[in-house]
Amino acid sequence: MDKLIIQGRKKISGKVAIAGAKNAALPLMAASLLVDGWNTFSNVPVLRDIRTARLLLEHLGVEVRNGKEIQINAKGLHSHTAPYELVKTMRASILVLGPLLARLKQVKVSLPGGCAIGARPVDQHLKGFELMGAKIEIEHGYIKAKTRGLKGAKIYFDVSTVTGTENLMMAASLAKGTTILNNAAQEPEVVELAQVLNKMGAQIDGAGSEVITIEGVSALKPVTHEIMPDRIEAGTFLVAGALAGGTVEVAPCIPSHLGALLQKLEEANVKLETKENSITVKGGGSLKGVNVTTLPFPGFPTDMQAQFMVLLSLAEGMSAITETVFENRFIHVSELQRMGADIEIKGNTAIVRGVKHLSGATVMASDLRASASLILAGLAARGATEVTRIYHIDRGYEAIEEKLRGLGAELGRVKE
Numbered sequence: 408m409d410k411l412i413i414q415g416r417k418k419i420s421g422k423v424a425i426a427g428a429k430n431a432a433l434p435l436m437a438a439s440l441l442v443d444g445w446n447t448f449s450n451v452p453v454l455r456d457i458r459t460a461r462l463l464l465e466h467l468g469v470e471v472r473n474g475k476e477i478q479i480n481a482k483g484l485h486s487h488t489a490p491y492e493l494v495k496t497m498r499a500s501i502l503v504l505g506p507l508l509a510r511l512k513q514v515k516v517s518l519p520g521g522c523a524i525g526a527r528p529v530d531q532h533l534k535g536f537e538l539m540g541a542k543i544e545i546e547h548g549y550i551k552a553k554t555r556g557l558k559g560a561k562i563y564f565d566v567s568t569v570t571g572t573e574n575l576m577m578a579a580s581l582a583k584g585t586t587i588l589n590n591a592a593q594e595p596e597v598v599e600l601a602q603v604l605n606k607m608g609a610q611i612d613g614a615g616s617e618v619i620t621i622e623g624v625s626a627l628k629p630v631t632h633e634i635m636p637d638r639i640e641a642g643t644f645l646v647a648g649a650l651a652g653g654t655v656e657v658a659p660c661i662p663s664h665l666g667a668l669l670q671k672l673e674e675a676n677v678k679l680e681t682k683e684n685s686i687t688v689k690g691g692g693s694l695k696g697v698n699v700t701t702l703p704f705p706g707f708p709t710d711m712q713a714q715f716m717v718l719l720s721l722a723e724g725m726s727a728i729t730e731t732v733f734e735n736r737f738i739h740v741s742e743l744q745r746m747g748a749d750i751e752i753k754g755n756t757a758i759v760r761g762v763k764h765l766s767g768a769t770v771m772a773s774d775l776r777a778s779a780s781l782i783l784a785g786l787a788a789r790g791a792t793e794v795t796r797i798y799h800i801d802r803g804y805e806a807i808e809e810k811l812r813g814l815g816a817e818l819g820r821v822k823e
């Protein structure tokens with residue numbers, strides 16, 4: 408397994424290029440299953456998860472061409488089974504369930520199982536499909552679903568679920584009649600999926616609000632689409648600039664996708680300059696402690712919680728970070744404590760008392776965003792930091808060490 412070695416306290420400055428959004432690309436690749444013909448997606452990030460998604464589609468009989476763009480053609484779709492070996496490496500594989508049920512009327516997908524940050528059940532996905540007329544069985548670790556034909560239904564999500572909303576929106580696009588998703592997720596990635604489905608000929612209204620209405624149609628057609636920039640990668644580099652800048656320009660990005668984060672950065676006394684497609688952050692100022700609660704969009708994103716905690720661990724005064732989305736998303740805390748951070752966990756709240764500095768140490772990554780937070784801590788800490796199990800970071804950040812080195816950071820990857 409590889410590890411990253413980071414020399415701390417090197418000032419970073421310059422412009423960093425943000426890749427396409429992982430959490431937009433994954434549902435869009437699944438949406439390709441809904442149509443026969445070549446879909447073309449550009450600005451697809453080069454990530455392990457994207458490679459896994461490609462393997463899954465090819466396993467199903469789908470043709471995928473990889474170049475600067477990804478082209479996907481589901482004309483040869485011949486299997487309805489997403490095997491454990493693939494699903495266990497990427498939970499988002501659950502996103503093939505809706506399209507396969509809509510197209511083949513039967514599907515067998517391995518239960519994704521939990522991960523480091525929580526149990527991550529898919530009960531809301533399954534409840535929705537049952538309401539749409541699917542018969543669901545769970546045995547031997549697989550979800551088996553079949554239907555004589557999906558029909559529109561009124562669905563109330565007990566909890567806001569991003570992939571649950573996406574899964575049902577895709578299935579409803581080819582169902583008979585009208586589907587209404589209440590308490591739907593409002594994330595930008597949900598909105599982008601709805602936009603692409605409508606480009607394919609679907610009839611979806613309300614994406615981006617908590618009520619989405621889908622009028623089923625008989626068939627969809629292939630499209631070409633450029634994937635939006637990754638708001639979480641952009642947010643991660645803004646925190647890097649706040650911690651170790653100099654002046655860092657993050658582009659392209661869409662400021663309206665980062666509203667809650669930008670507000671909290673400014674409350675913490677971080678200097679930002681926001682333009683239409685870029686945000687510039689100036690580091691070096693004194694950081695002020697603030698309170699943060701993670702919530703579904705447009706609230707503060709849970710995927711930025713670990714990164715923001717590093718900033719608060721070096722801010723004046725006391726901060727409280729409350730994680731309301733996942734039940735176990737504080738695994739990075741013990742690693743940050745080893746670097747000298749003063750953090751106390753009380754239930755789903757982390758009380759952070761700012762310290763003068765962090766000190767480099769050997770720390771272990773546990774999940775995608777926790778590994779990003781440990782890299783950020785290494786940039787700010789005195790001395791060297793070794794982040795082990797760095798394969799987690801490769802799932803969601805394209806060429807992160809090259810991008811950081813391009814800004815003047817001193818870090819390298821070594822084989823363990």
Ligand code: EPZ
Nearest residue numbers: 430499527528529530531532566567568569570732733775
């Ligand atoms: C998506 O995961 C993202 N992944 C996650 O990003 C992100 O953290 C999460 O949304 C929340 O924003 C992708 O889009 C591929 P949820 P998802 O369903 O859809 C509970 C990253 O770092 N829940 O919105 O799996 C669930 O347990 C990843 O890029 C149910 O109880 O998350 C969680 O507590 C990590 N039953 C909450 O809802 C269900 O059926 C939100 O989960 C579904 C979810």
